[in-house]
Amino acid sequence: MTHLYELTIAQARDLLQRKEISSVALTQAVLDRIAALDPTVQAFLTVTAEAALAEARQADAAIAQGRTASLTGIPVALKDVICTQGVRTTCGSRILENFIPPYDAFVTRRLKDQQAVMVGKLNMDEFAMGSTTEHSAFQVTRNPWNTACIPGGSSGGSAAAVAADMCLASLGSDTGGSIRQPASHCGVVGLKPTYGRVSRFGLVAFASSLDQIGPLGKTVADCAEMLQAIAGHDPADATSAPQPVPDYRAALTRGVHGLRIGIPRSHFESPGLDPQVADTVRRAVATLEALGAVTVEVALPHTDYGVAAYYVIAPCEASSNLARYDGVKYGLRDGGSEELLEMYRATRSRGFGAEVQRRVLLGTYALSAGYYDAYYRKASQVRTLIMRDFAAAFEKCDLIASPVTPTPATPIGAHADDPLAMYLSDMYTLSANLAGIPGISVPCGFSADGLPIGLQLLGSHFQEERLLAAAHAFEQATEYHRKKPVLSL
Amino acid sequence: MKISTEELLHVAKLARLRIDPAAVEKLASQVGAILAYVDTLARVDTEGVPPTAHAIGVTNAFREDRLQSHLTTDLALANAPAREEDFFLVPKVVG
Secondary structure: OOHHHHOHHHHHHHHHHHOOOOOOHHHHHHHHHHHHHHHOOOOEEEHHHHHHHHHHHHHHHHHOOOOOOOOOOEEEEEEOOOOOOEEEEEEEOOOHHOOOOOOOOOOOOOOOOOOEEEEEEEEOHHHHOOOOOEEEOOOOOOEOOOOOEOOOOOOOHHHHHHHHOOOOEEEEEEEOOOOOHHHHHHOOOEEEEOOOOOOOOOOOOOOOOOEEEEEEOOOHHHHHHHHHHHHOOOOOOOOOOOOOOOHHHHHHHHHHOEEEEEEEEEHHOOOOOOHHHHHHHHHHHHHHHHHOOOEEOOOOOHHHHHHHHHHHHHHHHHHHHHHHHOEEEOOOOOOOOOOOHHHHHHHHHOOOOOOHHHHHHHHHHHHOOOOOHHHHHHHHHHHHHHHHHHHHHHEEEOOOEEEEOOOOOOOOOOOOOHHHHHHHOOOHHHHHHHHHOOOOEEEEEOOOOOOEEEEEEEEEOOOOOHHHHHHHHHHHHHOHHHOOOOOOO | OOOHHHHHHHHHHHOOOOOOOHHHHHHHHHHHHHHHHHHHHHHHHOOOOOOOOOOOOOOOOOOOOOOOOOHHHHHHHHHOOEOOOEOOOOOOOOO
């Protein structure tokens, strides 16, 4: 017998609808799992046990009365960058340690509309700045496959919680790879939608032209289900896309026959790429070919400059966005000074961690008088060239396949004093954010040490259906997603 | 070094950050290393290339000007570190 916490959304919904299980029993199983494992994994910053059980009871009543929605009674958890009315939302930062949002994010509201049960809020690199979840002000989340390793980041809690069966699915946010990279490291599925596909209303801003919310799940079908719930236009987010939302669930079974998969050779020949990752991803592409896809070589000549462009644009936007933390309207205030500017400085220096301060300094420098053209303008021009590369590539292919990360999960502490080395690990993911295109990470194998490896598929704008279809076909033809980490209780 | 400690302290002032004097050197070298890496952008020929600020070209996102419900004053002030009546309280600004 499968434990209840091991169920996928699809399996759980089926059992709930047939009244073979109750949402209260399912939610309690997930809460028990969190109580048993999270002292080790440390994925959760807040567990909302009582509220979750109340929501589960409502879900059971809805099922009894036949008033169900797509996620009725399904236990999910949210990255702590997404506002939840009345539930502390810290962004992994001391500066928001006691922040209780007065409203729900658009996606939180959508999940409630679908009658999902929220079991808690998940750890992250402070303000989503980082690729390891070590930059949380509160705790270091562990990789369930090897607790000496990072889970990836910045949505490390979101990936680890799904991998360790501490929720059925979660939401994360992806500014430079922060959904796909931890999904890859933790052996789960992670989808970054097209920029604008999901409203950012109530998502605490890091880099507004790059941030996008998306799902992490145990299967591709579960990610499709979550995306279906959260996608769509929102007048409260002026950058949210008016395009109609297609039926993502129906797209799952379209297969890959005749699909043209673009292979950027440079992505498989980068000096920092672990040969195990390269071989595993090449084998995954061969599996897609065996399923009827064809491969074509594509060139993305400017993606080599993606990391440099990103680490100008993202810190510039961050330095502007984080100016709002001034100790006045919400969050921490250092009460030691009677002088306004001193109060700002004391508050921000105490409230922001080292990585956030580094990026605020970097962005402020790049935007300061005399440097704007050399940094921000130059990076924004390179961004145009990266977008043109993708547009040209998608003339020749339907999807692009590549690694997600150059190596499997690294040991905790490996990048402690070398932020640039950590930034370089984002090389395969962040150009999708610069171009605004969707991407998915799907489990495609394991390293010799038993750490998960992900296959990244990228699509053109609003081609989530194609991504889901290809990832689902791959998943159905392989067994990697069935393997579970072994965590001792 | 790409950025001097004096420049770093100036930028910190602009960013409303106070840097621990013991950490200035290390921080300047870390930021300098990142800036040196970012300088590889200079190798790209961007002559005549327009900059992109947003990947999806959404322009003029209008909505109907209708009366909507908003946060109550109490809710809007609920997270304020210091409050007096219906106002955010700040240290003295004008001398």
